[in-house]
Amino acid sequence: MSQLSGAEAFVRMLQLHGVRHIFGLCGDTSLPLYDALQRLDHRITHILTRDERSAAYMADAYARVTGRVGVCEGPSGGGATYILPGVVEANESSIPVLAVTTDIAVGARGRYVLTELDQEALFRPLTKWNRVLDRAAKIPEVVRAAFRHMTTGRPGAAHIGLPFDVQREPVDEADVHADPTLGVFPARRTAPDPAAIAAAAEAILSAESPLLICGGGPVIAGAMAELEALAELLEIPVATTISGQGAIAEDHPLALGVVGSNGGTLATRALVDQADLVVFVGCRAGSVTTERWRHPAPGKVRVVHVDVDPAVIGANYPTEVAVVGDARLALAALRDEVARFVEIPPDRSEGLGREAVARARAEKFAAFQELSRSDEVPIRPERIVATLQDLLPEDAVIVADAGTPCPYFSAYFQQRRAGRQFISNRAHGALGYALPAAVGAKIGRPDAGCVAVMGDGSFGFASGELETIVRLGLPITMVVIANATFGWIKAGQRSGFEGRYFAVDFSPGQHARIAEAYGVRSWRVEDPAALQPALAAALAADGPTLVDVVTQPLHEAHAPVSEWIA
């Protein structure tokens, strides 16, 4: 019987599942794993990060742009606790991220070993599947189970704990096998019940003014063509959530753009209210998308809900038809079913069709465009969005943090191609996501431009990773929206607490100088006229760049936000 060490078997299992990149940070308990990574020929590139939190965010964005499982790793104790934010973000966003933590030896448990922690309990509420190993012999089956759970059904995160002694124990090589199709997601798609498809088609066809609202599901499922075909056949406008951006190209005549309290506007809300039937697709109909379940209004609107996770359907809205299944298969089936009754698209010129979408878009962009031309100081956020819109190629990936970037880019940046190009961490919206996530996105999609847009609050959370970006020589452009305040919260204090500002302002930072010190080519922009040249030069450079833009604070801006407390 040929044998491998536990660590070697683990690396081989990742390799067999098609893993090509691992993001992580070293530690005592990880030494056997690192040694196996060092010695074996596995064609996996390890990206050393400066914080386990970043490693998980990188793996998350990497998974989002590649459609492959993202893998991150960190050591026991502090490494395990630091990696958590990215794991839960991925899990709640239905993105398969495998978090590997190493652990103290099984044989040493309960003896007050440095870093001892119940890591399985720690990850339980944050993952779809989770196991700390006790025996090396179980490594192959545990890795197989993790990949099965991550990429089938509703995708999600998994955690595997590798104790120190388990990494050194023998594993029978004959057990080391895998199904490589489980390394990409969604794997093993599930088709909807034809009876549910027939009922959904009947409901949609009987509606006067149907509207599609897409969450992250269609992009995850790669259902863009099927969605467009259904929308065009029935002349149904398509709205998205923030995570759903990319379900349809935003210059498509039926694309309404983002709706909800963060990125929606009064003009887009009016169309949501006009719908007599909403088809939610791969969408949890959560508080932000629905403006706290008021738009659309439960009970007043008929609902058809398509989701791969049956538990989501009916959680927030009385639902007429539930369709459980993969978004691509469901939308294709729905289109085929509808095509039995409809040959040419209905005339919706008087109701909710492309004319209504065009009017809503024109209204929304009229106010935006005026502000985007403003020469006022500090620079208007609208000007930053408009300038990047002009400069960026169609295939660029934008990663946007919470704060100013998320609502502004969701509302006003027009993604001209369908597919995953806009990334924001909408499960928890934790600050400091965009900078490390851009690393994962750039490594996952090296041929596309990549821009990370962050507030100065977020920059403070993530700036340690500038070293990683420089070390890897990644041509990422970072844009810091500098307003010396936790602006989103200040805006909440202004709108909901009569401007009683408390503990939200911090000192203005010299972000360009900080980045420069790490070796990033940087610009600081205070004059609106200097914005375009600085961004153009940053985007044209072949290494990492940062543009620090002194910007109008969010509480004074005309942000596309209807409610500051989500």
Ligand SMILES: Cc1ncc(C[n+]2csc(CCOP(=O)(O)OP(=O)(O)O)c2C)c(N)n1
């Ligand atoms: C880790 C974390 N802590 C707190 C919050 C709450 N929060 C949401 S937005 C925000 C302010 C963001 O400030 P900044 O990054 O400077 O962007 P701005 O809103 O000023 O544009 C805060 C503190 C959060 N989202 N994440």
